[in-house]
Amino acid sequence: MSKNIKGIDFKEGLLKDYYLHAMWLRERVTDAINLDKNNLQRLYDPSLIDTNIFIVDYNISDKNLYVKFSDKTESYYNISDLHKEIVGKDLIPEKKLWSNIDLHILKFDSYVLKNDENLFIKMLEKFYEYGFVIINNLKSKENEILRFAEIIGPIRETNYGKIFDVISKRKANNLAYTSLGLSVHADNPYRKPVPGIQILHCIANEAKGGDSTLVDGYSVCEHLRKKNELFFNILTSTDILFKFIDKDTILENKGKLIELDSNENFKQIRLNGRSDYVPLLEKDLLTKYYEARKYFFELCNSLDFQIKFRLEKGMLIMFDNHRLLHGRTKFYPNTGLRHLQGCYLEHDSTEGKLRRLKSIMN
Amino acid sequence: MSKNIKGIDFKEGLLKDYYLHAMWLRERVTDAINLDKNNLQRLYDPSLIDTNIFIVDYNISDKNLYVKFSDKTESYYNISDLHKEIVGKDLIPEKKLWSNIDLHILKFDSYVLKNDENLFIKMLEKFYEYGFVIINNLKSKENEILRFAEIIGPIRETNYGKIFDVISKRKANNLAYTSLGLSVHADNPYRKPVPGIQILHCIANEAKGGDSTLVDGYSVCEHLRKKNELFFNILTSTDILFKFIDKDTILENKGKLIELDSNENFKQIRLNGRSDYVPLLEKDLLTKYYEARKYFFELCNSLDFQIKFRLEKGMLIMFDNHRLLHGRTKFYPNTGLRHLQGCYLEHDSTEGKLRRLKSIMN
Numbered sequence: 001m002s003k004n005i006k007g008i009d010f011k012e013g014l015l016k017d018y019y020l021h022a023m024w025l026r027e028r029v030t031d032a033i034n035l036d037k038n039n040l041q042r043l044y045d046p047s048l049i050d051t052n053i054f055i056v057d058y059n060i061s062d063k064n065l066y067v068k069f070s071d072k073t074e075s076y077y078n079i080s081d082l083h084k085e086i087v088g089k090d091l092i093p094e095k096k097l098w099s100n101i102d103l104h105i106l107k108f109d110s111y112v113l114k115n116d117e118n119l120f121i122k123m124l125e126k127f128y129e130y131g132f133v134i135i136n137n138l139k140s141k142e143n144e145i146l147r148f149a150e151i152i153g154p155i156r157e158t159n160y161g162k163i164f165d166v167i168s169k170r171k172a173n174n175l176a177y178t179s180l181g182l183s184v185h186a187d188n189p190y191r192k193p194v195p196g197i198q199i200l201h202c203i204a205n206e207a208k209g210g211d212s213t214l215v216d217g218y219s220v221c222e223h224l225r226k227k228n229e230l231f232f233n234i235l236t237s238t239d240i241l242f243k244f245i246d247k248d249t250i251l252e253n254k255g256k257l258i259e260l261d262s263n264e265n266f267k268q269i270r271l272n273g274r275s276d277y278v279p280l281l282e283k284d285l286l287t288k289y290y291e292a293r294k295y296f297f298e299l300c301n302s303l304d305f306q307i308k309f310r311l312e313k314g315m316l317i318m319f320d321n322h323r324l325l326h327g328r329t330k331f332y333p334n335t336g337l338r339h340l341q342g343c344y345l346e347h348d349s350t351e352g353k354l355r356r357l358k359s360i361m362n
Numbered sequence: 363m364s365k366n367i368k369g370i371d372f373k374e375g376l377l378k379d380y381y382l383h384a385m386w387l388r389e390r391v392t393d394a395i396n397l398d399k400n401n402l403q404r405l406y407d408p409s410l411i412d413t414n415i416f417i418v419d420y421n422i423s424d425k426n427l428y429v430k431f432s433d434k435t436e437s438y439y440n441i442s443d444l445h446k447e448i449v450g451k452d453l454i455p456e457k458k459l460w461s462n463i464d465l466h467i468l469k470f471d472s473y474v475l476k477n478d479e480n481l482f483i484k485m486l487e488k489f490y491e492y493g494f495v496i497i498n499n500l501k502s503k504e505n506e507i508l509r510f511a512e513i514i515g516p517i518r519e520t521n522y523g524k525i526f527d528v529i530s531k532r533k534a535n536n537l538a539y540t541s542l543g544l545s546v547h548a549d550n551p552y553r554k555p556v557p558g559i560q561i562l563h564c565i566a567n568e569a570k571g572g573d574s575t576l577v578d579g580y581s582v583c584e585h586l587r588k589k590n591e592l593f594f595n596i597l598t599s600t601d602i603l604f605k606f607i608d609k610d611t612i613l614e615n616k617g618k619l620i621e622l623d624s625n626e627n628f629k630q631i632r633l634n635g636r637s638d639y640v641p642l643l644e645k646d647l648l649t650k651y652y653e654a655r656k657y658f659f660e661l662c663n664s665l666d667f668q669i670k671f672r673l674e675k676g677m678l679i680m681f682d683n684h685r686l687l688h689g690r691t692k693f694y695p696n697t698g699l700r701h702l703q704g705c706y707l708e709h710d711s712t713e714g715k716l717r718r719l720k721s722i723m724n
Contacts, residue, residue, distance in 0.1 A: 006645070007645055018642065019645055020642070021642070021645050021648045021649070023648070023649070023652045024640070024642060024648060028639075038607075038608065039606060039607050039608050040605060040606070040607045040637075041606065041636040041637055042635060042636045042637075044635075045545050045635040045659070046635050046638075047545075047635055047655055047656045047659035047660070048659075051649070051652045051653050051656055085639065085642075086641075086642050088603075088641070090614065091612075153521065154519035154520060154521070154524075155519065156518065156519075157516035157517065157518075157519070158516060158710070159515065159516070159710075159711070159714065162516075183407050183409075190710075191708075191710045192558070192708065192709040192710040192713065193555040193558070193708060193709075193710075196554070196555070237624075239624070241450075243402060244401060244402070244403065245400075245401050245402045245718075246400065246401050247718075248714075248715075248718060249710075249711075249714030249715060249717070249718050250453075250714055250717035250718045250721060251710050251713070251714045252452065252713070252717065253710070262599075262601070273404060273406075273407040273408050273409055274403040274404045275402075275403055275404070276408075277390075277447065278386070279448075279450070280380065280382070280383070280386060280447075280448050283368070283369055283381055283383050286383045286385070286386060287383070287385070287413070290385050290413045291413050293409055294409045294413055297407070297409035297410075298409070346553075346554065346555060347554040347555075348520070348521075348552075348553045348554040348555075348611075348613050348615070349521070349611075351554065351613070351614070352521065352610075352611030352612055352613045353610075353611060355611070355612035355614065356607075356609075356610060356611050356612045359612060
């Protein structure tokens with residue numbers, strides 16, 4: 001027990017070799033006057049504390065740390081909780097990049113999901129590991145997607161509405177009419193913020209063709225980073241404008257085709273050939289940009305990375321719109337009805353629910 | 363007129379000294395087969411075009427450019443539209459940083475707003491210039507905020523619900539009871555994504571005290587950048603964890619207290635002393651971080667930057683939650699009812715509407 005020190009140097013135990021700064025400890029006091037136990041929000045402004053604060057007394061036991069500060073505040077800390085925070089382990093599982101995948105492990109039954117919390121946790125874990133899950137056994141009727149969204153979290157409503165329809169009806173007047181395939185893309189890069197999660201519910205898929213395609217965009221990015229550094233650098237540094245216009249709105253947002261965070265981790269992909277406008281760069285740079293984009297596009301649409309499966313009526317996919325790219329093979333509208341309903345969610349809902357459920361289980 | 367060239371070098375006119383790259387022009391063709399006139403979305407994948415494409419013929423007239431490409435595509439372009447895109451002028455006005463402001467220019471009447479499109483445009487312009495507006499003359503009843511939100515765009519619903527209540531009722535048993543002031547802060551930095559816009563509607567403000575405070579956070583950041591580079595660098599580079607817990611969710615997100623975009627422009631402020639957890643950095647760096655945060659906090663809460671005004675019943679404020687910080691002076695709950703309702707919106711709604719209305723007017 002030392003007195004009047006600026007921090008505690010741990011010599012043994014779980015916190016061995018860590019130095020806990022007095023102010024860092026002070027703003028983590030756990031008594032009911034300073035911390036709302038219900039939501040872990042502080043009940044004071046830590047910026048009002050004198051930054052010269054020091055520790056006047058402390059005691060380390062097996063599981064707890066007791067500290068008394070120069071401003072007379074005292075607190076007990078759970079050493080295991082401090083350690084958990086320091087090592088920064090999140091309850092959200094790490095991403096597992098894939099180029100091909102056994103869909104079996106990503107399929108869940110909607111009825112069981114609603115009644116089995118462990119399965120619900122597993123579904124959200126797979127969603128974060130692989131970027132998508134498939135839910136079977138929903139009713140194949142309109143607005144059923146709202147009932148599914150309810151068990152996840154609030155819908156991110158946009159100018160498209162709460163949900164949107166992807167529908168193609170039989171047109172008797174032209175039997176040869178074909179609806180072209182959609183290469184894989186991210187939705188709504190022109191929106192601010194870009195929706196984090198998309199769900200698509202299949203009400204009918206009676207037409208010939210129209211299979212779903214998915215790609216783990218981060219897996220393709222990782223490949224690009226290793227194989228072509230020049231292209232990778234161009235796509236992670238060039239700001240692209242994305243635009244959408246209709247009678248009610250003009251949406252614009254800028255961003256990199258591949259966005260990295262400050263630790264060089266993948267943050268978001270914005271591959272969308274319908275709405276991207278590269279700035280008028282110097283001509284050689286522009287030539288390189290187009291080569292890089294084409295190369296990335298071709299990787300994303302190649303069988304090396306893309307999976308294909310059929311959404312049947314009553315099925316739903318939920319995917320991370322910042323990580324995965326989705327598309328559709330061509331189909332023949334006159335061979336039958338094809339009707340999907342979609343909506344957007346945000347990651348705070350899914351992450352928040354998963355952490356909460358897992359921390360109760362643990 | 364040259365043939366088989368990789369781009370057009372403009373010698374005169376609006377596009378003088380610009381070199382328009384063949385591919386850049388090719389992916390901007392404007393005919394109905396290639397571009398959906400209704401939403402300006404391309405009807406093809408530009409990444410499928412051969413990057414070796416060249417121009418086989420072109421003609422420049424006063425207002426138009428005609429180009430024929432090696433893949434036989436032909437297109438007319440409006441030179442003024444190309445110029446507008448190249449110079450990148452957005453219809454959203456530039457930010458005007460403030461440390462004090464005449465509220466008069468930011469006040470709008472809700473009734474007039476609904477019936478006067480020019481005033482509606484002006485309101486949104488002021489919102490983007492100054493980061494907030496005040497709307498008068500709403501009914502002071504519950505859920506009236508939903509009617510106002512409707513004229514702007516969809517609500518960003520969260521686990522708090524579509525709207526949330528900030529309510530404090532008279533408690534007869536303790537007349538001396540005081541509700542502490544709230545220093546200025548950004549809302550929900552633990553959410554993913556952090557809500558872009560907040561609106562707060564006042565239903566009753568009969569208690570003594572409880573004035574509203576607002577600060578242009580970007581103005582404070584600009585001051586900090588000039589006055590204390592070390593502090594500025596620490597706050598723009600240290601990743602902070604923000605947390606919120608309740609019985610249904612555990613929300614976590616990381617970010618800088620001051621976030622810059624890749625051009626060093628301000629992108630978002632996350633000052634929130636209730637929910638911020640700085641990592642256990644090396645001790646001297648941590649000491650500097652706390653000094654920097656305290657300095658920034660004190661600037662934000664000083665009269666040099668903060669304005670104070672009273673929200674009366676029937677008034678509403680709408681502010682940019684990424685730029686402005688908001689707070690409240692202390693009040694005495696037992697002197698009367700204080701009741702606000704709030705909700706979140708996103709910037710795509712407001713920006714999209716403003717661009718659309720202005721482009722019709724122009």
